[in-house]
Amino acid sequence: MKVGVLALQGDVPEHRHALEPLVGRGSVVLVGRPADLADLDALMLPGGESTTLSRLLDETDLRRPLRERIEGGLPVLATCAGLILLSRRIERGASGREPLPIGILDVTVRRNDYGRQKESFEAPVEVEGISGRKFPGVFIRAPRILSVGPEACVVARREEEIVGVRTGNVWGLTFHPELSGDPRLHERFLAATARRGQSRKARTSTPANRTTAASKARR
Ligand code: GLN
Numbered sequence: 001m002k003v004g005v006l007a008l009q010g011d012v013p014e015h016r017h018a019l020e021p022l023v024g025r026g027s028v029v030l031v032g033r034p035a036d037l038a039d040l041d042a043l044m045l046p047g048g049e050s051t052t053l054s055r056l057l058d059e060t061d062l063r064r065p066l067r068e069r070i071e072g073g074l075p076v077l078a079t080c081a082g083l084i085l086l087s088r089r090i091e092r093g094a095s096g097r098e099p100l101p102i103g104i105l106d107v108t109v110r111r112n113d114y115g116r117q118k119e120s121f122e123a124p125v126e127v128e129g130i131s132g133r134k135f136p137g138v139f140i141r142a143p144r145i146l147s148v149g150p151e152a153c154v155v156a157r158r159e160e161e162i163v164g165v166r167t168g169n170v171w172g173l174t175f176h177p178e179l180s181g182d183p184r185l186h187e188r189f190l191a192a193t194a195r196r197g198q199s200r201k202a203r204t205s206t207p208a209n210r211t212t213a214a215s216k217a218r219r
Helices: 012-023 050-059 063-071 082-088 184-202 205-219
Strands: 001-005 028-031 041-046 074-078 087-090 106-109 121-127 135-139 144-148 153-158 163-167 171-172
Touching: 001 012, 012 028, 012 184, 041 082, 041 184, 050 063, 050 082, 063 121, 074 082, 074 184, 082 106, 082 171, 106 163, 106 171, 121 163, 135 153, 144 163, 144 205
Parallel strands: 001 028, 001 041, 041 074, 074 171, 087 106
Antiparallel strands: 106 144, 121 135, 121 153, 153 163, 163 171
């Protein structure tokens, strides 16, 4: 499995360090140009500064190929600024300077809605498919999900508040699992990605090569 980390700005090394023990060192690649998107099985969109990331997506000509790959089924785990970039609508905040969203996740978000850096906090989060103790949510100048449209479903809550959504295998979280030291969310995402890859392979394999695989298995 080859997993990319969008490496334009933000907490790229943290995602990399979270992934390497799970998929192996050689399987994590940094994505900085359109060509780097080839052969990826999944992609991380890290936290950082969404206005800067949005500008860099244009400067590197990554915006369009990235959108096309995600629309074509590339699984994505987007955290914080990454979620802002993938959202469909960004409500105007105090700065009045909002990034251009890619528009894949059917949510409306408002940036920095919990306040400034010093209002950053940690809080337990309930995540779909993760049982046992709650996930340690690290919220840093986090966006707030104001509403969720019919094409997205909720995957994470902090008490009643929605802090994570998913459309297919495109996940957007307002918090940072890559900074929590807890591997369960990356694990959960990668397991779902692997399952999807398997079922896609099964759907696309022809009866002829299925027979070959089956007869090889018998040998
Ligand atoms: N406040 C940042 C933004 O609007 C996001 C912060 C983060 O990714 N931790 O882009």
